[in-house]
Amino acid sequence: TQLLEQSPQFLSIQEGENLTVYCNSSSVFSSLQWYRQEPGEGPVLLVTVVTGGEVKKLKRLTFQFGDARKDSSLHITAAQPGDTGLYLCAGSRNAGNMLTFGGGTRLMVKP
Amino acid sequence: GAGVSQSPSNKVTEKGKDVELRCDPISGHTALYWYRQSLGQGLEFLIYFQGNSAPDKSGLPSDRFSAERTGGSVSTLTIQRTQQEDSAVYLCASSLGAGRGTDTQYFGPGTRLTVL
Numbered sequence: 533t534q535l536l537e538q539s540p541q542f543l544s545i546q547e548g549e550n551l552t553v554y555c556n557s558s559s560v561f562s563s564l565q566w567y568r569q570e571p572g573e574g575p576v577l578l579v580t581v582v583t584g585g586e587v588k589k590l591k592r593l594t595f596q597f598g599d600a601r602k603d604s605s606l607h608i609t610a611a612q613p614g615d616t617g618l619y620l621c622a623g624s625r626n627a628g629n630m631l632t633f634g635g636g637t638r639l640m641v642k643p
Numbered sequence: 644g645a646g647v648s649q650s651p652s653n654k655v656t657e658k659g660k661d662v663e664l665r666c667d668p669i670s671g672h673t674a675l676y677w678y679r680q681s682l683g684q685g686l687e688f689l690i691y692f693q694g695n696s697a698p699d700k701s702g703l704p705s706d707r708f709s710a711e712r713t714g715g716s717v718s719t720l721t722i723q724r725t726q727q728e729d730s731a732v733y734l735c736a737s738s739l740g741a742g743r744g745t746d747t748q749y750f751g752p753g754t755r756l757t758v759l
Contacts, residue, residue, distance in 0.1 A: 574647070574734050574750025575686070620686065627747050629738065630676060630699065631684040 535559055536623055538634030545611055546642050552636045553606040553642045555621035561632075562625055564597055564604045569618040569636075645669070645749035649735050656725055657676045664720040664754045668737030675718050676738075676757060677710055681731035689733075692718065693740055725758045732756070 537556045546550055555564070563582040567575035579588050581597035581604060588595045592615075594607040606622055619640050624630040646721070648667040655724045656662050668675050675691040678738075688702040712718040722729055732755050736748040 548751050574736070576750070577747055580747070592673075604711070622686075627675060628695075629740075630688040630691045631678075631748065633678075634689070635685045 535632050536634035537623055538621055538637055540637060541635060542638050542640075544640045544642065547612055548610050549641075551608050551639070553613060553619055553621075553639075555605065556603045557623065558602065558626075559623070560601050561623035562601075563623070564601070565622045565623060565624070565631070566595055566604070566606055567620040569620060571624070575620055605631050608639075611639075613641045615639060615643050616641050645734055647737050649733075649751040649754050651754060652752065653677055653755045653757075655759065657759050658727060661721065662724045662725055662735050662756065663701070664722075664734030664756070666718045666720070666737075666751060668716065668718070669749055670709055670716075670734070672737035672739055672747075672749075673715065674738045674740035674746070675712055676736045677718070677720050678734045678736065679731045680734055680753070684731075686734070719758050722756075727755075730756055730758045 539554050560629040563580055565580045566578045569575040569577055578600045581595055584599045584601045586597045587618050592609045596605050620636045624631055634635055650665045666684040673694045675692045678739050679689055680686045690703055690710045707723045710720045711744045732753040734750055736750045738746045738748045
């Protein structure tokens with residue numbers, strides 16, 4: 533059983549559509565991070581959220597941390613083919629700094 | 644500057660053989676992590692080194708897995724008597740090691756291990 537449940541697992545949409553990816557847990561995290569991973573490469577950090585209720589924007593990407601710091605969402609507006617990839621959420625707790633990852637959302641944006 | 648590097652990029656081995664995977668962290672990073680990424684299990688933590696402290700080995704799946712970090716820099720992950728279920732991408736990450744949840748981890752490209 534994964535501590536971080538990510539949904540959906542797969543998402544195939546047309547260019548220009550909006551989408552939201554969810555990351556949920558019954559545990560509290562001190563911070564939550566979103567990564568994007570391309571084939572053959574390691575995950576690359578997109579954003580870190582640390583405060584309950586925090587919202588961060590990165591161009592067309594909006595990240596939100598739940599008030600209780602147990603869940604997060606990633607919203608992409610007007611998706612583009614370049615957004616295609618594997619999106620991973622990961623939570624960090626106070627003990628050490630190891631990350632607990634969600635199962636990932638594989639996004640495909642068709643032109 | 645150079646990022647995290649890992650070698651080899653691909654490794655094919657026979658069941659029962661030992662393998663060594665290498666990670667070169669970013670210079671100056673005191674924290675180093677190993678993760679494993681497989682289709683069925685997603686990305687899971689294996690082991691964590693922080694400076695000269697004893698490593699956190701809580702994620703190692705069995706005693707066939709071990710890791711060391713020499714001189715606080717390069718790390719080697721060793722898998723003895725490999726099994727087919729060990730097939731996965733092994734990712735290494737390093738960070739400054741501030742010890743806080745916001746300490747950014749930078750990942751290497753991974754080593755794809757295939758056990759025949």
